[in-house]
Amino acid sequence: MQSDNAFRLYNEVIEPPLSDDELAAVNAADLDLAQRLGLVLTYCSQDRLEGHLEVTDKLLQPTGIVNGGVYCTIGETLASIAAVAATAKPAVGMSNSTDLLGSVKAGQRIDAVAEPVHTGKRTHLWRVNMSADGKLVAVTNLKLMILDR
Template sequence: MNPPNHSGEIRKKLDELLKIAHKRPLNQPELALLNENAIGFDATLGLRYTHITRGEVRAMVRVTPSLLQPWGLVNGGVYCSIAESVGSIAGVVQAGEVVVGVNNNTDFIKSVTNGIIEAHATPIQTGRRSQIWNIELRHEGKLVALSKLRTMTLG
């Protein structure tokens, strides 16, 4: 027998929190609730949001062996995935409705083998139907990847 699927309830909580963030920054208990109920690919990555407000989202990922290439370096797709998640959350908070990524351009600058990767998304352009987000990914304060994410609203 399969355990009950609570992802619908969790998605509802996520939607409520992002609507709050559209009006004001999420506080620490709200961020903790969001992180404790991570689902989907964010949960797989171990992505933890540290700041969410209109115009700025920050998050972090602790590097684990599952995120490494066979040669011991963080896989480039991890950087793209972090940028997609953080930029998409930024887009939803900005627009107040669901957005989807339509283009993700990520440049890899420096290799990472362990520690924490921090992401910081800020807007380049936020229109009614599309947005462009700049996402800087840093390790120990140094820029390791830079992404530009274009999103489109679904509403």
């Protein structure tokens, strides 16, 4: 994410939201596990992130539904980017609490939205709601420590 287009994400509070070109640059950067699993960022501002992921066979567990770790990973990644977008400072996940509420199969799409619950000086709590076909399937609450630059 050192590319010119993505420059803003790690260097300033994201207001106004990232443009389509900036989003494309972040998505093309291939620097994060969640991207490699298929997560595409579609909106990024200082107080809201959105993304989605098309479920492929490789994300499943043996019974044919999405491995719960996928939701945790989407939540971890979106909330971490969100904390960076809100502060322009490095952020470290401290605890990832993900409730698994439904099952998703290959071919479905997981839509994810990250919103802040609490943004303090030293810690943030972001919530990431994930749904498929309009039904809530998982929620991540990620607590982060905000570091000095």
